[in-house]
Amino acid sequence: MNAFWSFITDRYPDILKALQEHLVLSFSAVLLGTAIAVPIGILLVYNRVGWLNSIVFFVANLFQTVPSLALLAILIPLLGIGMKPAILALFLYSLMPILRNTYDGFHSVDKGVLNSARGMGYSTAQTILKIQLPLSLPYIMSGVRITTVYIISWATLASLIGAGGLGQLIVSGLGVNKPEMIFIGGIGAILLALVADGLLGLLEGWLSKHYHQNQTRDAAI
Amino acid sequence: MIVLEHVNKVYDNGFHALKDINLEFKKGEITVLIGPSGCGKSTTMKLINALNTPSSGKVLIDGQDISRLNPVELRRNIGYVIQSVGLFPHMNISKNAGVVPRLKKWDKDKTDQKVNELLDMVGLDHTIYGTRYPSELSGGQQQRVGVVRALAAEPDIILMDEPFSALDPISREQLQDELIRLQQELNKTIIFVTHDMDEAIKIADTIVLMKDGEVVQTGKPDSILRHPANDFVRDFIGSKRLQNENESAYEIPLVDEVMITNPVTAFPSRGLAEAIKMMEMKRVDSLLIVDRNRQLQGAVSIYRVLDQYGEEGKTVADVMHPVRFSVASGSTLAQAIEIMDSHQLSNLPVVDSNNRFLGLITRGSVVKHLAEVYPTIVPPELNGEGE
Numbered sequence: 339m340n341a342f343w344s345f346i347t348d349r350y351p352d353i354l355k356a357l358q359e360h361l362v363l364s365f366s367a368v369l370l371g372t373a374i375a376v377p378i379g380i381l382l383v384y385n386r387v388g389w390l391n392s393i394v395f396f397v398a399n400l401f402q403t404v405p406s407l408a409l410l411a412i413l414i415p416l417l418g419i420g421m422k423p424a425i426l427a428l429f430l431y432s433l434m435p436i437l438r439n440t441y442d443g444f445h446s447v448d449k450g451v452l453n454s455a456r457g458m459g460y461s462t463a464q465t466i467l468k469i470q471l472p473l474s475l476p477y478i479m480s481g482v483r484i485t486t487v488y489i490i491s492w493a494t495l496a497s498l499i500g501a502g503g504l505g506q507l508i509v510s511g512l513g514v515n516k517p518e519m520i521f522i523g524g525i526g527a528i529l530l531a532l533v534a535d536g537l538l539g540l541l542e543g544w545l546s547k548h549y550h551q552n553q554t555r556d557a558a559i
Numbered sequence: 560m561i562v563l564e565h566v567n568k569v570y571d572n573g574f575h576a577l578k579d580i581n582l583e584f585k586k587g588e589i590t591v592l593i594g595p596s597g598c599g600k601s602t603t604m605k606l607i608n609a610l611n612t613p614s615s616g617k618v619l620i621d622g623q624d625i626s627r628l629n630p631v632e633l634r635r636n637i638g639y640v641i642q643s644v645g646l647f648p649h650m651n652i653s654k655n656a657g658v659v660p661r662l663k664k665w666d667k668d669k670t671d672q673k674v675n676e677l678l679d680m681v682g683l684d685h686t687i688y689g690t691r692y693p694s695e696l697s698g699g700q701q702q703r704v705g706v707v708r709a710l711a712a713e714p715d716i717i718l719m720d721e722p723f724s725a726l727d728p729i730s731r732e733q734l735q736d737e738l739i740r741l742q743q744e745l746n747k748t749i750i751f752v753t754h755d756m757d758e759a760i761k762i763a764d765t766i767v768l769m770k771d772g773e774v775v776q777t778g779k780p781d782s783i784l785r786h787p788a789n790d791f792v793r794d795f796i797g798s799k800r801l802q803n804e805n806e807s808a809y810e811i812p813l814v815d816e817v818m819i820t821n822p823v824t825a826f827p828s829r830g831l832a833e834a835i836k837m838m839e840m841k842r843v844d845s846l847l848i849v850d851r852n853r854q855l856q857g858a859v860s861i862y863r864v865l866d867q868y869g870e871e872g873k874t875v876a877d878v879m880h881p882v883r884f885s886v887a888s889g890s891t892l893a894q895a896i897e898i899m900d901s902h903q904l905s906n907l908p909v910v911d912s913n914n915r916f917l918g919l920i921t922r923g924s925v926v927k928h929l930a931e932v933y934p935t936i937v938p939p940e941l942n943g944e945g946e
Binding site: 450451452453457460461464469 | 631642649659708
């Protein structure tokens with residue numbers, strides 16, 4: 339335990355740096371994933387060509403199934419090592435859940451609501467922005483939350499291609515046989531995931547309240 | 560006025576949904592499109608707000624071909640109410656009711672004022688319901704908001720696609736009444752789709768009956784009921800009417816169901832004393848005189864018998880007066896009552912085609928029949944002494 343505390347106090351700046359790298363890695367990936375996957379999901383909802391949807395979901399699924407270590411390795415010849423390939427790999431992982439949830443969220447909107455919106459003179463853009471997006475926010479947010487949590491845990495592997503982060507502490511700890519180092523890296527990643535999940539939960543709650551997406555509505559339907 | 564000219568709709572799969580539809584929807588009238596499911600009534604209605612475009616033919620609103628208009632703009636100027644209501648769950652009632660004025664960029668005060676006025680008008684106090692959410696309202700209340708939403712931007716035309724079909728019978732009835740009341744105040748051009756003939760008869764100024772993508776008959780409800788164009792119309796009215804359990808109460812019964820089958824009769828050869836004795840026994844003030852072949856010969860009243868009582872040799876045949884009115888078996892009670900009413904008769908004999916006496920309609924028998932048809936209307940303490 340002593341070694342543990344002295345490690346924290348001694349290596350305080352290094353831990354902070356790892357934490358910061360980890361945050362940058364994870365959140366860049368999730369933000370990028372959200373920015374790309376939500377619009378693609380919406381396009382797929384409006385896309386009338388059936389096979390295109392299948393292909394997009396197949397590709398997004400494919401990224402999901404490639405082992406993370408393998409994906410990182412594959413990206414080395416393409417993008418070299420460091421932050422960039424790591425963010426790209428994590429971004430590819432984030433696509434599927436957000437895409438799927440956006441798509442399902444849009445499909446969950448009651449057909450009667452959409453028919454009445456169209457019949458009253460909502461343009462397609464207005465229907466998306468004022469009806470479908472707010473109504474599918476709970477779906478999209480839960481997709482983002484899930485993604486964020488496991489992107490944070492997977493980001494520990496990014497240190498293997500020199501992207502740094504909390505994984506760096508774990509890898510180094512293994513190298514120099516310092517259990518407290520491994521421990522700090524692991525616990526740091528767990529705490530970070532929990533805190534991020536909690537914060538996103540609060541954001542989701544606030545958005546739900548803002549758009550009156552509470553349980554009474556779900557119960558009534 | 561809305562005019563459909565030679566409208567055809569053929570889907571990609573070759574299905575001919577509408578076949579040469581020519582219709583006119585008059586300004587300020589409720590026109591009901593009715594027919595069995597798949598007859599094209601809804602498809603026809605959706606031509607008007609361009610949710611559906613004709614494969615050939617034209618849709619004109621006040622003489623203007625709507626294919627030249629921007630469909631989104633067009634829809635904002637036409638009210639739209641659908642069966643599933645489709646209120647936006649993430650907006651409160653005031654917001655929901657004001658969506659079209661907001662799309663049309665009305666200023667906020669004008670929108671609020673109009674929405675509040677209309678909510679109050681359909682019986683939803685805006686100070687109570689305005690801030691509630693759709694999930695907190697009953698189905699009937701939600702559809703009231705649906706109607707308010709359609710009226711809010713003051714459109715001249717309102718399309719209603721089976722708006723009350725999903726409601727319970729009581730709410731449906733109330734909303735139909737409300738619609739009729741609103742229409743008297745607002746005088747909109749309303750196109751209303753339903754499959755319920757009772758609803759159509761209740762609210763329509765004009766009914767358009769459709770089948771397999773064609774218009775079968777157009778006319779006022781009364782004229783369609785009186786002069787169905789063909790067997791399909793007759794069946795459609797009939798089958799729908801049979802579905803309604805209360806319907807038998809509306810059917811006018813035949814005289815045969817109402818008449819007394821054992822009224823007091825006497826042969827023509829009876830003496831006057833016998834006649835008086837008979838009237839006393841049966842507690843009646845007149846006798847019908849019927850011969851052995853049950854041919855109706857005439858009637859005698861107690862006054863007439865007493866008048867001639869002194870002359871011993873006389874029979875009822877001598878004092879009876881002829882029966883001027885009778886009604887044939889198989890006539891409706893309405894016909895019988897009309898005859899009784901216009902000639903101030905207290906009773907009316909029913910005869911068969913050979914003029915044989917079958918029975919007698921009296922005021923008492925009519926009342927008794929009505930009491931049987933509407934058993935619940937007669938208070939129990941009066942039951943039994945009704946005659």
